[in-house]
Amino acid sequence: GPRLAPAPDRTDPTSNIQSQISTGSAGVRGPQPGNPAGLLDSPASSAPFQAFKAAVTRCLQAARDPRLIDAARTARSTLDHAESWLAQAKDQTALESGARRFALTLGRTMELALLINHAQWSQDHEADGRATAAARRFANSGIDLLVDHALDDLRALFP
Numbered sequence: 001g002p003r004l005a006p007a008p009d010r011t012d013p014t015s016n017i018q019s020q021i022s023t024g025s026a027g028v029r030g031p032q033p034g035n036p037a038g039l040l041d042s043p044a045s046s047a048p049f050q051a052f053k054a055a056v057t058r059c060l061q062a063a064r065d066p067r068l069i070d071a072a073r074t075a076r077s078t079l080d081h082a083e084s085w086l087a088q089a090k091d092q093t094a095l096e097s098g099a100r101r102f103a104l105t106l107g108r109t110m111e112l113a114l115l116i117n118h119a120q121w122s123q124d125h126e127a128d129g130r131a132t133a134a135a136r137r138f139a140n141s142g143i144d145l146l147v148d149h150a151l152d153d154l155r156a157l158f159p
Contacts, residue, residue: 049086052106053079059113062120067132071139075112078144082106085146093155101145108143 056079063072082105089095115135122131 045087049083052110053083056110056113059110059117062117065120065123065132067129068116068119068135071112071116071135074139074143075109075116078105078109078112081144081146082109093158097158098146101147105143105145108145112139112143 056075060072060075063069082102085098085102089098112135115131115138119131119135122128
């Protein structure tokens with residue numbers, strides 16, 4: 001006769017959550033190629049982006065050393081540009097063509113924020129300026145990789 005699928009394990013607290021995710025009934029889609037975190041599915045006001053922004057901001061708020069001010073300013077302006085880019089990139093072509101640069105920019109922004117946070121901690125607890133020098137050097141290495149391309153050029157290159 002026909003085989004029936006086994007009944008879900010009612011003792012597993014994650015079975016219902018996994019079912020909701022796989023069917024989309026929880027409002028969450030599974031990972032998508034090129035967009036594993038789901039950041040490109042929604043505007044810059046989305047919860048994932050706002051959580052990321054809050055984490056970066058917490059790291060930057062720790063900076064009190066005057067030598068870290070320019071690095072912190074770079075991180076803040078890059079984060080603002082990424083947020084603006086995400087809010088304005090409504091066209092699927094623009095989103096897809098900029099997704100890699102967007103992800104790299106977010107990664108480099110978080111890296112700089114963490115370096116700044118560690119540099120301030122190192123100054124406070126170790127009186128060591130090496131972490132400050134590392135943060136400043138990294139800040140000058142090109143954090144914002146987002147480039148605003150003309151949409152017509154993108155469509156010509158990626159029909």
